[in-house]
Amino acid sequence: MEKHGDGFHRLVLVPYLLQGHVTPLLQLGTILHSRGFSITVAHTKSYSPDTSSHPDFVFLPLPLDESMPSIHNNSVDFVTVITSLNSSCRVSLQELLIEMIQKQEQHERLPCIIYDSLMYSTKEVVHHLKLPSIMFDTSCATFMRVCPEIQKPGYSSFQDTSSAIVFNSSDCLERPSLTQLRQIYKVPILPIGPLHKLAPAASSSTTSSLIEEDKSCIAWLDKQTKNSVIYVSLGSIASLDEKELTEMAWGLANSKQPFLWVLRPGSVHGSEAIALFSNDFKENIGERGYIVKWAPQKQVLAHKAVGGFWSHCGWNSTIESISEGVPMICRPFFGDQNIKTRYISHVWRVGIELENDLQGEEIERAIRRLMVENEGEEMRQRAADLKQQLEISIQKGGPSYDSLNELVELIMSV
Ligand code: UDP
Numbered sequence: 001m002e003k004h005g006d007g008f009h010r011l012v013l014v015p016y017l018l019q020g021h022v023t024p025l026l027q028l029g030t031i032l033h034s035r036g037f038s039i040t041v042a043h044t045k046s047y048s049p050d051t052s053s054h055p056d057f058v059f060l061p062l063p064l065d066e067s068m069p070s071i072h073n074n075s076v077d078f079v080t081v082i083t084s085l086n087s088s089c090r091v092s093l094q095e096l097l098i099e100m101i102q103k104q105e106q107h108e109r110l111p112c113i114i115y116d117s118l119m120y121s122t123k124e125v126v127h128h129l130k131l132p133s134i135m136f137d138t139s140c141a142t143f144m145r146v147c148p149e150i151q152k153p154g155y156s157s158f159q160d161t162s163s164a165i166v167f168n169s170s171d172c173l174e175r176p177s178l179t180q181l182r183q184i185y186k187v188p189i190l191p192i193g194p195l196h197k198l199a200p201a202a203s204s205s206t207t208s209s210l211i212e213e214d215k216s217c218i219a220w221l222d223k224q225t226k227n228s229v230i231y232v233s234l235g236s237i238a239s240l241d242e243k244e245l246t247e248m249a250w251g252l253a254n255s256k257q258p259f260l261w262v263l264r265p266g267s268v269h270g271s272e273a274i275a276l277f278s279n280d281f282k283e284n285i286g287e288r289g290y291i292v293k294w295a296p297q298k299q300v301l302a303h304k305a306v307g308g309f310w311s312h313c314g315w316n317s318t319i320e321s322i323s324e325g326v327p328m329i330c331r332p333f334f335g336d337q338n339i340k341t342r343y344i345s346h347v348w349r350v351g352i353e354l355e356n357d358l359q360g361e362e363i364e365r366a367i368r369r370l371m372v373e374n375e376g377e378e379m380r381q382r383a384a385d386l387k388q389q390l391e392i393s394i395q396k397g398g399p400s401y402d403s404l405n406e407l408v409e410l411i412m413s414v
Pocket of ligand 1: 019209236297
């Protein structure tokens with residue numbers, strides 16, 4: 001364990017069980033570990049990250065009620081899953097923290113808890129144990145500004161217990177929303193992003209992927225020309241029906257652009273996606289299309305062959321795309337993805353929204369607008385400008401860099 005200041009300082013991370021939530025919190029943990037903190041991850045037992053990728057972290061599983069519904073079960077709604085998970089975890093988290101405190105050496109400080117806003121039962125536990133805590137929100141700051149508290153149970157009364165709220169964002173991306181949040185809430189609002197770019201270089205090869213990455217697509221990308229490939233991924237939760245899959249497939253095929261498409265297991269309701277493709281489709285695309293179950297996305301977006309990203313507009317995918325200056329085709333599915341789509345298409349103007357039901361012709365047209373026409377080139381220019389602003393943001397004296405320092409000082413002072 002490393003030493004920080006006048007005693008060991010342990011941070012306990014409490015992630016929510018989805019890919020888009022685990023990844024940024026572990027990135028924040030990696031950054032804080034490089035600043036001298038020791039990191040413990042209290043994660044739900046049912047869905048654990050690859051611990052070998054983070055050899056310096058301690059992973060402690062939280063036992064869960066066996067009957068907990070899964071988020072990947074389409075018949076169960078999101079709020080039910082979150083509510084059950086929170087009530088199931090509360091006691092085990094409390095027991096884990098009590099045991100940790102009892103085992104502490106005298107010179108050690110009390111642990112500071114950094115929890116995902118969806119793990120809102122953590123608030124009750126830290127309040128009861130009088131522990132310092134920080135809330136981490138994995139979405140954009142704008143969603144928090146526009147979303148009424150009632151829809152996000154984690155936000156209510158967080159000011160009573162949390163010392164700050166951290167976002168994987170930057171002032172250069174969401175200044176108006178961040179300014180408003182700072183006026184509304186009485187705790188520091190700290191946009192520290194892009195986290196994957198702030199993490200120490202040595203950690204860039206580690207992954208927090210919950211599905212095995214198929215790296216063979218990089219060799220395929222190496223054979224493609226600059227900015228020619230459209231990368232297609234709808235994240236770790238969104239799913240399609242068979243008709244939507246067929247429209248997507250023919251839209252991609254008829255666009256005549258090379259494409260790299262992620263079709264993870266479960267991404268088509270009730271079917272194995274690849275088995276649904278006709279021979280006709282396979283012959284049409286030949287070597288022009290490459291399909292994988294899970295890609296090393298950050299590496300893909302940084303590849304010079306990738307000129308566009310068709311995304312569901314999850315926040316991680318959005319910030320990863322902008323960080324590499326890649327413009328987007330937006331196809332949101334639910335919740336905060338609609339807000340990000342609006343930002344991408346109307347505020348930053350680095351993407352095109354697919355608005356109606358998925359239709360092959362509309363898809364083909366959007367791909368050509370983004371990948372071939374002047375309109376797409378202008379978006380690529382604006383995306384390159386945003387990329388540059390983000391690079392400045394994480395350098396010494398930049399807003400994300402300063403927010404990170406503020407977080408470190410705050411943790412040391414609580
Ligand atoms: N991702 C990946 N490989 C893939 C698809 C996605 O590594 O083939 C990662 C992606 O880089 C991102 C995360 O999965 O960090 C998805 O998070 P996001 O917030 O974009 O969407 P969610 O899955 O939460 O809907």
